[in-house]
Amino acid sequence: MRLTAPVVLPCDERCSVLRDAVVDVDGAGRIGYVGPSVWAPPAPGPELALTGILAPGLVNTHAHTAMTALRGLGGDLPLMRWLTEVIWPAEARIDAEDVRVGMLVGALEMLGAGITTSVEMYFLSDAVVDAVLAAGSRAVVTPGIIAVPGWDRLGTWQQMLDGISRWIDADGIRFGPGERIELGYGPHAAYTLPAEALAAAGAAARERGALLHIHVAETTGEDTAIREQHGSVPLLLERLGVLGSDDSGRGARVLAAHAVHLSDTDIAVLARYHAGVAHCPGSNSKLASGIARLVDLRAAGIAVGLGTDGPASHDDLNLWDDVRLAARLARLSTGDAAALTAAQALLMATRGGAAAIGRDDLGTVRPGAWADLVHIGADDPAFAAGLDVPDGQLLANLVWAAGARAVRDVWVAGERVLHDGVPTRVDPAEAHAALRSRVTRITGP
Amino acid sequence: MRLTAPVVLPCDERCSVLRDAVVDVDGAGRIGYVGPSVWAPPAPGPELALTGILAPGLVNTHAHTAMTALRGLGGDLPLMRWLTEVIWPAEARIDAEDVRVGMLVGALEMLGAGITTSVEMYFLSDAVVDAVLAAGSRAVVTPGIIAVPGWDRLGTWQQMLDGISRWIDADGIRFGPGERIELGYGPHAAYTLPAEALAAAGAAARERGALLHIHVAETTGEDTAIREQHGSVPLLLERLGVLGSDDSGRGARVLAAHAVHLSDTDIAVLARYHAGVAHCPGSNSKLASGIARLVDLRAAGIAVGLGTDGPASHDDLNLWDDVRLAARLARLSTGDAAALTAAQALLMATRGGAAAIGRDDLGTVRPGAWADLVHIGADDPAFAAGLDVPDGQLLANLVWAAGARAVRDVWVAGERVLHDGVPTRVDPAEAHAALRSRVTRITGP
Numbered sequence: 001m002r003l004t005a006p007v008v009l010p011c012d013e014r015c016s017v018l019r020d021a022v023v024d025v026d027g028a029g030r031i032g033y034v035g036p037s038v039w040a041p042p043a044p045g046p047e048l049a050l051t052g053i054l055a056p057g058l059v060n061t062h063a064h065t066a067m068t069a070l071r072g073l074g075g076d077l078p079l080m081r082w083l084t085e086v087i088w089p090a091e092a093r094i095d096a097e098d099v100r101v102g103m104l105v106g107a108l109e110m111l112g113a114g115i116t117t118s119v120e121m122y123f124l125s126d127a128v129v130d131a132v133l134a135a136g137s138r139a140v141v142t143p144g145i146i147a148v149p150g151w152d153r154l155g156t157w158q159q160m161l162d163g164i165s166r167w168i169d170a171d172g173i174r175f176g177p178g179e180r181i182e183l184g185y186g187p188h189a190a191y192t193l194p195a196e197a198l199a200a201a202g203a204a205a206r207e208r209g210a211l212l213h214i215h216v217a218e219t220t221g222e223d224t225a226i227r228e229q230h231g232s233v234p235l236l237l238e239r240l241g242v243l244g245s246d247d248s249g250r251g252a253r254v255l256a257a258h259a260v261h262l263s264d265t266d267i268a269v270l271a272r273y274h275a276g277v278a279h280c281p282g283s284n285s286k287l288a289s290g291i292a293r294l295v296d297l298r299a300a301g302i303a304v305g306l307g308t309d310g311p312a313s314h315d316d317l318n319l320w321d322d323v324r325l326a327a328r329l330a331r332l333s334t335g336d337a338a339a340l341t342a343a344q345a346l347l348m349a350t351r352g353g354a355a356a357i358g359r360d361d362l363g364t365v366r367p368g369a370w371a372d373l374v375h376i377g378a379d380d381p382a383f384a385a386g387l388d389v390p391d392g393q394l395l396a397n398l399v400w401a402a403g404a405r406a407v408r409d410v411w412v413a414g415e416r417v418l419h420d421g422v423p424t425r426v427d428p429a430e431a432h433a434a435l436r437s438r439v440t441r442i443t444g445p
Numbered sequence: 446m447r448l449t450a451p452v453v454l455p456c457d458e459r460c461s462v463l464r465d466a467v468v469d470v471d472g473a474g475r476i477g478y479v480g481p482s483v484w485a486p487p488a489p490g491p492e493l494a495l496t497g498i499l500a501p502g503l504v505n506t507h508a509h510t511a512m513t514a515l516r517g518l519g520g521d522l523p524l525m526r527w528l529t530e531v532i533w534p535a536e537a538r539i540d541a542e543d544v545r546v547g548m549l550v551g552a553l554e555m556l557g558a559g560i561t562t563s564v565e566m567y568f569l570s571d572a573v574v575d576a577v578l579a580a581g582s583r584a585v586v587t588p589g590i591i592a593v594p595g596w597d598r599l600g601t602w603q604q605m606l607d608g609i610s611r612w613i614d615a616d617g618i619r620f621g622p623g624e625r626i627e628l629g630y631g632p633h634a635a636y637t638l639p640a641e642a643l644a645a646a647g648a649a650a651r652e653r654g655a656l657l658h659i660h661v662a663e664t665t666g667e668d669t670a671i672r673e674q675h676g677s678v679p680l681l682l683e684r685l686g687v688l689g690s691d692d693s694g695r696g697a698r699v700l701a702a703h704a705v706h707l708s709d710t711d712i713a714v715l716a717r718y719h720a721g722v723a724h725c726p727g728s729n730s731k732l733a734s735g736i737a738r739l740v741d742l743r744a745a746g747i748a749v750g751l752g753t754d755g756p757a758s759h760d761d762l763n764l765w766d767d768v769r770l771a772a773r774l775a776r777l778s779t780g781d782a783a784a785l786t787a788a789q790a791l792l793m794a795t796r797g798g799a800a801a802i803g804r805d806d807l808g809t810v811r812p813g814a815w816a817d818l819v820h821i822g823a824d825d826p827a828f829a830a831g832l833d834v835p836d837g838q839l840l841a842n843l844v845w846a847a848g849a850r851a852v853r854d855v856w857v858a859g860e861r862v863l864h865d866g867v868p869t870r871v872d873p874a875e876a877h878a879a880l881r882s883r884v885t886r887i888t889g890p
Contacts, residue, residue: 068829072841078782109826285773286845288782315845316827321769328730328770329777337523337733381554382761384513384877385884393888396517400731400760405850432829439830443838 001025001414002043003373005054006387007394010034010365011350015343017391023054025371029178029413034365050375050409053387053398057116057138057372057410058319059353059363062213062257062278062307065106066099066122066131067091069439070312079219079287079313087312088150093442096127101434103131106317108428111137111418113318113404114374117353117362119255119278119307121186121213123154129181136417136425138178138372140357142186142213143167145201147193157197161185165204173210178370178413184211184253190233191222195240202242206251211357212242213278216256219289223261234266234275243273253358257307258283259297260290267293271300276356279348281325283309294330295339305353320403323349327399342399343392371414380406446470446859447488448818450499451832452839455479455810456795460788462836468499470816474623474858479810495820495854498832498843502561502583502817502855503764504798504808507658507702507723507752510551511544511567511576512536514884515757524664524732524758532757533595538887541572546879548576551762553873556582556863558763558849559819562798562807564700564723564752566631566658568599574626581862581870583623583817585802587631587658588612590646592638602642606630610649618655623815623858629656629698635678636667640685647687651696656802657687658723661701664734668706679711679720688718698803702752703728704742705735712738716745721801724793726770728754739775740784750798765848768794772844787844788837816859825851 001024008021022040024032033041067087074086094102099122110118117138120128125143132139145160154160164185174182187193187201198214205212216233217223223233230236237243237254244252254275262270270277279292297304306322308314314321323345330340340348354363361369378387382401387394398406410418417424446469453466467485469477478486512532519531539547544567555563562583565573570588577584590605599605609630619627632638632646643659650657661678662668668678675681682688682699689697699720707715715722724737742749751767753759759766768790775785785793799808806814823832827846832839843851855863862869 068826071827071830071846072834072838076783076786076841082782105826105829112826282773285777286782288776288780288784290780291777311846315841316848321766324766325770325773328727331733332730332736332774335733335735337527337731338521339733341521379874379877381513381550381557381873381877382516384550384880385516385888386881389517389884389888393517396521396760401516401756403761428826429824432824432826435829436831439834443830443834 001045002047003050003054004037004047005050005052005375007053008034008365009053009055011056011347011363012366015347015395017394023365023373025414029371029415031365031367031369031371034367052378052408053376055374055376056350056363056365057374057412058114058349059305060110060115060118060308060319061255061305061353061356062280062309063118063120063317064122064310065110065118065120065317066102066128067310067312068102068105069098069435069442071315073312073443079289080221082287090443092150092153096124098438098442099124100127100131101431101438103128104135104426104431105435106311107131107135107137108423108426108431109317111135111410111423112407112421113320114407114410115317115319116372116410116412119213119357133176133180134426135423136412136415138180138412140182140184140211142184142211144186144188145193145197146188147197157193161197161201161204165208168208168210173208178415180413182211184213186213189215189222190226190230190236195236198237198242199240202240202252205253206245209253211253211255213255213257216259217261218258220261232263232266234262234269238269238273243269243275255357258289258292260284260292262293267296267300267302271302276303276305276358278307278356279304279326280307280309280322281329282314282322285325285329287313291329291333294326295334303352303355304348305356306349318404319349323399323403342396346395346399371411373411374407375409376402376406377408382406446490447492448495448499449482449492450495450497450820452498453479453810454498454500456501456792456808457811460792460840462839468810468818470859474816474860476810476812476814476816479812497823497853498821500819500821501795501808501810502819502857503559503794504750505555505560505563505753505764506700506750506798506801507725507754508563508565508762509567509755510555510563510565510762511547511573512755512757513547513550514543514880514887516760518757518888524734525666527732535888537595537598541569543883543887544569545572545576546876546883548573549580549871549876550880551756552576552580552582553868553871553876554762556580556855556868557852557866558765559852559855560762560764561817561819561855561857564658564802578621578625579871580868581857581860583625583857585627585629585656587629587656589631589633590638590642591633592642602638606642606646606649610653613653613655618653623860625858627656629658631658634660634667635671635675635681640681643682643687644685647685647697650698651690654698656698656700658700658702661704662706663703665706677708677711679707679714683714683718688714688720700802703734703737705729705737707738712741712745712747716747721748721750721803723752723801724749724771725752725754725767726774727767728758730770730774732758736774736778739771740779748797748800749793750801751794763849764794768844768848787841791840791844816856818856819852820854821847821851822853827851
């Protein structure tokens, strides 16, 4: 298949803007030639002429998407009260079918916003996988491991951990059509797990080359307690070997979600071990958790992606909000209107997110990468002045004005899963109806 | 006409949620009965059964909407460099037809986001009025008055001021079908006008009962200069009589846009004179201007609305972004996740905006108010759990997850000007094409 478009954004390191360009997709769903039409080889198959901007699908590096049934619950509470008084009691009623339907609704919403990959931490993860495969999106599924009262209904942390290891050993790290699923480990946080559980999860993940995805220093409350006991979460993870068995971080793939309350030392530790960070400005601002030190994290060379967090703490699943919010908060907290440019913010949501989870075959349009693509419509008012404006203005219009509302078509592994704004595999109205039939039991009195 | 809906949000002071309700609209475009279906009088005409949420149109209290042709220009610059190096030189090339077309594109975009009223400060304002009347939206048009090099091509500040007074004296404060246009005065700022111009504009506005709309303390740079010379902008405006001829503010309608850098004294002065504030968190964060003291402004009893600012500094014209951003920044700057609730943020964008400009017949659904209404679709994923959730959850889902993307239909003065997402009066594609044909001359080399 060959896609042509007046503008292709490969989301390479310099955020190039290719005019009158071509993207070829091979039969396996990977990208072949990318570049100007005039230099293109013979088309590898049918051609589709797009009229807007073709870009890589967005990578949502931190999500609990299946929580769509809980959206809007306790929306004006800080994190700890919100979790313990509202969310965890509701989650105690959730079964596998609830998770499947909740994830399906969220996966369709994300496709509508041009998000093709999400990193999911939840429980009953078989159901998460089923929903992702049904919607046709892509996910790195890191089943949660947690040891707090109430959650023992799902087993001990050791059982949760072993379950993930057995799953990976049976199905492999990546599987499904177009390798749509990657498995990893989701130890919830240092404040919800004993040190030995963190160490064991780190060892199991390293052994299998799997991603380890953990909440780090999200709010002052939990973070202060950990600091008093262990120095800090990054220092604890270092001491336990979670960040890597030697200080290059070799063999470890660690994703620190939120990472709001970090000292200079913490940032240096994460950088030294090549840990990635999922920056979640939407969730962190809604819950008044704080502003992560984005500019410092980037200056330290840390791969930083963006995450929506769950639909009950953000609350939409529109990563473009976080793209803009990351730039806004970076600018406000430094007083510098160039602290994060439109191009830099866009790259964080694409190749940056992929880098944060140790992938270079997502979030970019280059030969060999997965053909996860988004077509942005030129008819959006953001582009009323046309696509023919200078590159910087075009990127600004995409990031600051168009975003999710302009997403028209989405491909995952070369398959069109959104066509003119409508999911091709599942009827959203049916998915919503299915969720509606389940929600009273979960959140009702 | 009678509209029925499973949910009506009148945006009254307590943000009531009416279930299975009715909104009647009279032949003049004003609202009649509002309330539960069971208590409704006989229908005054044809009935339309809506399936989603019916709410008042949003009030955008600070905009320079005609700048759509300049969208995305200089997006990574701070305010003063952005104005003097990029925007003002481009604006020197703009003619009346550019303004008309630019405003038309923006008015259609705002209708698509459910914004029915905007407060517009720009020049060549006849063209702004023409575009508003063509789109069928509503605007308070406050032509700019400015005295800086380059702008004298439009005349002296005295000529600009007199032009507004003559216009009001000829056409009245409000005119057009459904009183779609209100005229007011737009003295640009204390740093771009001599004190005598501010005083004269204040006197002319008071004399006519017109709104006076002025930029106040947007950035540290301009604000520091004024503070050194005059104490502060609010103190200067007080001394010049702009805020009112006695210290109750009686007879004066003043709208302070941005109002970022205010002392306790400044806030007390604005409160004492009953000045309104247009809070513009999107623009202020993008340009790194700072965070306005929203919680303190509200605590002082000041009527605060929300504004997008122009499409070249925000950059979309989606006030829902500002609704969320206002709550996010209030929460981050106070550390309190309840500093501004979803309901409070929604009211700021509706009745709060109307109050900030001294109107009580907009931004609320009550008998006698203008029938400026928005229908939010229940098919949006934000409402996947249904509309039948508790009131607080429904408001959270509307504010935090649905917003502009869920806007389906809009009425202004009882006339449907957006039908299932499509403007009824003007084809957006034609408006975009018209803008495109003009943009190279304005922003090109």
